Amino acid sequence: MQSGGRPEGVAAAATLAASAETIWLAVAPTLPGFTVEVVPEIDSTNSELMRRARAAPLDPVLLVAEQQTAGRGRLGRGWHSQPGHSLTFSLGFTLRPRSWSGLSLVVGVSLAERLHADVRLKWPNDLWLMERKLGGILVETAGLADGPDAARAVVIGVGLNVARPAEAAVQQVPGGALPPMPPAGLAEVEMGVTAPEWLARLVPALVADVKHFEAEGFAPFVSRFAARDALRERAVTLSDGTRGQAAGVADDGALMVRVDGRLRRVDSAEVSVRPC
Known part of the structure; x- marks a missing residue:
């Protein structure tokens, strides 16, 4: 696929540095110590920042890879990338929110609002475009440190398809009962x-939204999530086989599902949701 007459991989390599500078100029004034790192290839941007976070306090950082060889998604899914055909990055912070509940939904809201009007959010951490998976x-x-109010290092990993990948490249979850979603591309x-242009569009707003979450929690984002909710009022099947109707999210980001006339809270640790 061509982009402005240039191969996508060449365009990405040529402009990532410029995008990195644009992002740093936008973010550094409000996030002291912020740095941007761009690497041609890495196993996983999330894995690298988690290694750093376990070894020492994590300074604010954006790590971008032109290519990931062992990218990771939720529930054991792989997320591989090709230069120019996808966008893979991780943001690392030290945060002390009142509650961590709903952070992945805040990230999804922030991204979706700046990607396209047709992008929807499939609870808890997928982005959909036209009923297909765009990213995760x-x-x-x-x-x-110890204690309920202690600050924690948080690493937010994002993978987005710029070009639509072949369906054969989408991996089945090991041991999973549900088939993988067909892919979509921006x-x-x-x-x-x-990809570098998308990066510059997304990251400054994402940093601002995460800092807003740190100060106010998920509640200010409930209506924004509802406007993009891909599952609301749709029949869904949970990973344990239970069937019901999705009924939005609670103020803490929990999925609400109507089962046999009663609302059931669903937490991210126990669920994979797919419309019936």
Whole structure:
């Protein structure tokens, strides 16, 4: 696929440095110590930042890879990437929110609002475009000290398809009962926008939204999530086989599912949700 007459991989390599500078200029004034790192290849941006977080206090950092060889998603899914055809990055912070509940939904809201009007959020951490998977989010934390109010290092990993990948490249969850979602790509709705351009569009707003979450929790994002909710009022099947109707999310980000006339709270640790 071409982008503005240039191969996508070449365009990405040529412009990532410029995007990194643009992002640093936008974010550094409000996030002291913030740095941007761009690498041509890595096993996983999340894995690298988690290694750092376990070894020492994590300074604010954006780590971007042109290519990941062992990217990770939720529930054991792999997320591999090709230069120019996808966007893979991780943000690392030290945060002390009142509650961690709903952070992955906040990340999804922030991304979806800046990607395209047709992007929807499939609870808890997938981005959909036209009923197909556009990208995913992986949030991981590492403790810095003991105690319920202690700050923690958080690593927010994002993988997005710029070009639509072949369906054969989408991996089945090991031992999973549900088939993988067919893929989508941003180029289907935004022709000619490169991965570095998407990066510059997304990251400053994402940093601002995460800091807002730290101060106020998930409650200010409930209505924003509802506007993008891919599952609301739809029949769903949970990973344990239970069937019901999705009924939005609670103020702490828990999925609400109506089962046999009663609302059931669903937490991220116990669920994989797919419309029936």
